[in-house]
Amino acid sequence: MFRPSHFAAVVLFALFASVVFGITQRETPRRMIRYGIYCFALFVGSAILVSWVMFLIAR
Amino acid sequence: MATEPDKSAGAQKDSQQGYVYLPLIAGWLVPGAGHFLLRKWGRGALLAASILGMFAIGLAMQGKLYAGAHDMLDLLGLAGDLGNGLLYIVSRVLGLGADQVQVTTADYGTKFIVVAGLLNVIAAVDAHNLRTGRKA
Numbered sequence: 001m002f003r004p005s006h007f008a009a010v011v012l013f014a015l016f017a018s019v020v021f022g023i024t025q026r027e028t029p030r031r032m033i034r035y036g037i038y039c040f041a042l043f044v045g046s047a048i049l050v051s052w053v054m055f056l057i058a059r
Numbered sequence: 060m061a062t063e064p065d066k067s068a069g070a071q072k073d074s075q076q077g078y079v080y081l082p083l084i085a086g087w088l089v090p091g092a093g094h095f096l097l098r099k100w101g102r103g104a105l106l107a108a109s110i111l112g113m114f115a116i117g118l119a120m121q122g123k124l125y126a127g128a129h130d131m132l133d134l135l136g137l138a139g140d141l142g143n144g145l146l147y148i149v150s151r152v153l154g155l156g157a158d159q160v161q162v163t164t165a166d167y168g169t170k171f172i173v174v175a176g177l178l179n180v181i182a183a184v185d186a187h188n189l190r191t192g193r194k195a
Contacts, residue, residue, distance in 0.1 A: 002119035003164045012116060013171065019109040020178040023102050024185040027195050 007047075014043030082190045086183030088144040093186025106182045113175035114146050122168025124156035136169070142176025 004012065022036025086093025091107025094100075124147065128134035140147050150156060160166050188194040 001121050001164070002116065004120070004167075009120075009164075009167050013113075013174070016109040016113040017174065017178060019105055020182060023106055024181050 010044060010047045014040050014047075018043065079190060080187065082186035083183050086186040087142070087179065090144070090146070090179050090182065093183050094189070097186060097189050099186075099189065110143075110175050110179045110182065111146070113171050113178065114143055117168040117171030117175060118150065118155050120168025120171065121157040121160075121162070121165040122170070122172045123158070123160050123165065124150055124172065126151070136173055139173035139176045142178075142180040143172070144179065147176065 018036045018040035021039045022032040026032045026035045082093035082096050084093075085096055089107075090110035091103040091105075094103030094106060125133055125137040125140045128137050143150075156172070157165055157168075160169055185194065
């Protein structure tokens, strides 16, 4: 059984979803890459932000 | 003598022949197949790798494959899973996936499988848009 850490799961999810979003939501290769990187950063960044918020609330 | 743009236009024309919904259906049944039919090899390969990877990791995490709709959440999960097309059907036939979610990782895996199906639907619709000329 594959047991990634929570963060590894977030990164894998973000990677796969960003590739699909980049290819399907933009028309030129350059814009696909930029949008994919943007989505990846938003996925991972928002997960880290929400994690810190939950950590601070739980204290 | 044919020039490079002429060749490209010819290939484009070849890929535009046939049943208009074929890339949509093929893309749903097999991830990336809709783009392959339209000769978008790179895009198709990346889409296939992403969707297959997400589905396989979901199964490796002991994610659950929804088999029936006992309540509304199960129904939504089943709809997401069905987006995987043949991957879902073959996995069900082979008995892959957990029957019940018992650990956190398996819950993530279940979501990976559902999202893989939803991403596959997006990819199939993208192939249809390419086929109809709505997208370049």
